[in-house]
Amino acid sequence: MVNIVLFGPPGAGKGTQSEHIIQKYGLKHISTGDLFRKHLGEGTQLGKEARSYMDNGKLVPDEVVIGMVDETINEHKDAPGFIFDGFPRTVAQAEALDKLLADHDTSIACMIELDVPQDELKKRLLERGKTSGRADDQNEEKINVRIGEYLTKTVPVAKFYAGQDKNCKINGVGSVEGIFGDIVEAMDTHY
Numbered sequence: 001m002v003n004i005v006l007f008g009p010p011g012a013g014k015g016t017q018s019e020h021i022i023q024k025y026g027l028k029h030i031s032t033g034d035l036f037r038k039h040l041g042e043g044t045q046l047g048k049e050a051r052s053y054m055d056n057g058k059l060v061p062d063e064v065v066i067g068m069v070d071e072t073i074n075e076h077k078d079a080p081g082f083i084f085d086g087f088p089r090t091v092a093q094a095e096a097l098d099k100l101l102a103d104h105d106t107s108i109a110c111m112i113e114l115d116v117p118q119d120e121l122k123k124r125l126l127e128r129g130k131t132s133g134r135a136d137d138q139n140e141e142k143i144n145v146r147i148g149e150y151l152t153k154t155v156p157v158a159k160f161y162a163g164q165d166k167n168c169k170i171n172g173v174g175s176v177e178g179i180f181g182d183i184v185e186a187m188d189t190h191y
């Protein structure tokens with residue numbers, strides 16, 4: 001099993017690049033943002049709990065996120081590996097993920113970090129907001145809250161993986177294909 005964490009600020013292109021990675025490597029995609037949006041759409045209890053946080057650009061509480069990921073991993077025990085997109089977003093989530101994977105006799109092979117400057121992130125998210133219908137993409141104030149959450153709670157996760165010598169930073173500005181080429185180069189050193 002090869003498990004990858006795709007890491008970066010909101011709008012860095014994690015979802016965009018995940019689609020290419022899944023196609024090439026056949027990994028099971030676990031995007032916590034997509035899973036929450038599915039629950040929101042279906043009106044589940046979990047979706048109701050997550051809505052107020054997401055709509056305001058805040059992180060959903062760790063215990064809710066970790067429980068959901070645990071369930072998803074257990075549903076796909078036979079996958080050749082996982083790509084975690086937008087998870088972990090806190091050090092507590094990263095520690096929990098290590099434990100969940102150890103229970104399945106596996107671990108994270110590498111963390112790929114997409115590096116994108118703040119001005120570019122805001123531009124991308126406001127652009128996506130025109131068509132996505134996502135409440136968290138639709139005004140600059142909410143986007144600033146998301147970037148603030150990233151800087152205070154998520155950036156320490158990069159240090160967590162650096163401590164395990166598993167981090168790999170990639171320039172996330174440029175063509176989608178060019179960035180994907182750099183990701184493939186990084187991933188192939190772990191295959």
Ligand code: B4P
Pocket residue numbers: 008009010011012013014015016017032033034036053054055057058059060061065085086087088089090093124125127128136146172173174175176179
């Ligand atoms: P997510 O759904 O994970 O989304 P994201 O960070 O907004 O976007 P992503 O980086 O995937 O960007 P994308 O490829 O779409 O999170 C949403 C919310 O869910 C969070 O704010 C939080 O509330 C909650 N949540 C999720 N996971 C959580 C967790 N673990 N803990 C707590 N809460 C959690 O790209 C963005 C745009 O850029 C697109 O329009 C795309 O077309 C464009 N783009 C992509 N690559 C480009 C490139 N190279 N050049 C130009 N544009 C590009």
